Amino acid sequence: MVLRYIYGGRLSLEEYDTSDIIKILNPELPSDPSSHKEFSDKIYPYKKILPKDLRENLIKYFINQPNNNSEPNMTKEIDSIVATSNERENFSTEKTYSIIADEINNFIYKLLNEGIDRKLEKQEVIEYFNDHNINSQKFYNWLVNNKIHTSFIFLSGYFNYHGIATSKNYSEAFKLFIGASAQDHKLAQYFVGESFLDGHGTTKNEKVAFEYYEKAANKNLPCGQNSIGYCYKNGSGTDKDLKKAFYWYEKAANNGNIKAMNNLGLCYIYGDGVKKDYDKAFELFQKSADKGYPDGIMMLGYCYDEGIGTKINKQKAFELYQNAANYGSEVAQYNLALMYEKGYGVARNIEKAIYWYNESANQGYENAKKYLKSLWIEKFIISVSGHVRSLVDH
Incomplete structure (x- = not known):
């Protein structure tokens, strides 16, 4: 690029080695130091494009040029240019990562406030890095050394909380969330609440969790509003x-939180805090499902299964249970297993029923554990009966 600059683009670097290029450059180097500086100022911005070994050899050559008594000055000038360039590079990196930090902070804010399922949250953030060609490890290392802004502190905590680009460390995450929360970071306050509710990185304390959720909710944070609704629904910390x-569920749902839409639908089904209204429940489950919330998809399937706010449609129910089960909903997996066991909306298939009961049971769903045990006993009896019949026939 230096040579193209000098020769108007008529030269290919691949055709020359360092000594050839120095021979060509030598006539271009003026005799006085100020002109040297002018030359360096013009060509040095292209240093990133030059091969590293060529760049270093050229700089050494410039510095070692006999030029009356100007060598010390030239050395200082080159050092100054290199230092300035490095400062610009560092500034550029800082600026780039600062922008990335703001964008990721906004992305996480959007995910949580829309009500993404916990099981999908981490993967969405990892995919964000991949889709934008960002090295998450380098970015995390930068965060660790640049905890100068509240959002940087929060993101460091978030990476530790989910184990992104580092080992999962709830204790470290909690400390960082507390630090960012003290500076009034809304998402950090929400995650402090999560930490206290689940006992992650700190002693479980539902009352303190409620207080932090309340802070976030009062700042119009939809995920905080949904969580405080959960606390009132279950008597957690209040x-x-x-x-x-x-x-609070209604407030969060009106702010676009799909998890709250599902919870609000449940309120209308069971008459919790409001008069029962199956039509409204069905409408809310439909909205939640359309935006991809697994429990919303599962509850929409339940509406079709039982005829809540719509006509019974077992095949539609089966399809929705299948969809939610694939997302990892343990209740949907249980319902899907039941459909296979009974042959509702699909051909009866005991093997698949056992598979989905097992998937649900592995996530701790008690009903699935119970049905799985009885189904294994049934399968064993059928197997033994068949064997006995075979012996009798023989």
Whole structure:
């Protein structure tokens, strides 16, 4: 690129080695130091394009040129140019990662406020890095050394919480969330609440969890509003109050949180804090399902299965259970197994029923464990009976 600059683009670097290029450059080097600097100022911005070994050899050559008594000055000038360039590179890296940090912070904010399922959240963030060609390890290393802004502190905690580009470390995550929360970072306050509710990195304390959820909810954070609704619904860290639960679920749902839409639909089905309304429940489950929330998809299947707010359609119910089960919903996996066992909406298949009961049971769903045990016993009896019949026939 240096040679193209000098010779108007008529030269290919591949055709020359360092000594050839120095021979060509030598006539271009003026005798006074100020002109040397002018020359270097013009060509040095192209240093990234030059091969590293060529660049280093050229700089050494410039510095070692006998030029009366100007060598010390020239050395200082080149050092100054190199230092300035390095500073620009560092500034560029800082600026780039700062922009990336803001974008990722906004992306996580969007994911949580839309109500993404916990099981899908980490993968979505990892895919964001892959889709944008960002090295998550380098970015995390930069975060660790640049905890100068609240969002950087929060992101460091988030990476530790989910084990992204580092080992999962709830204790470190909690410390960082507390630090960012103290500076009024809304998402950090939400995650402090999550940490206290689940006992991640700290002693489980539902009352303190409620207080942090309340801070986030009062700042109009939809995921915080949904969580405080959960606390009122279940009496976690506060007195049980179904009307307040309904209020916060509705507020979060109106702010676009698909998890809250599903929870609000459940309120309408069971009459929790509001009069029962199956049509509204079906509508909310449909909205939640359309936006990809696994439990919303599962509950929409349940509506078709039982005829809640719509006509019974076992095949449609089966398809929706299958969809939600593939996302990892343990209740949907249980319902799907039941469909296979009974032959509802699909041909009866005991093997597949056992498979899906097992998937659900592995996630701790008690009903699935119970049915799985009885199904294994049934299968064993059928197998033994067939064997006995075979012996009798023989």
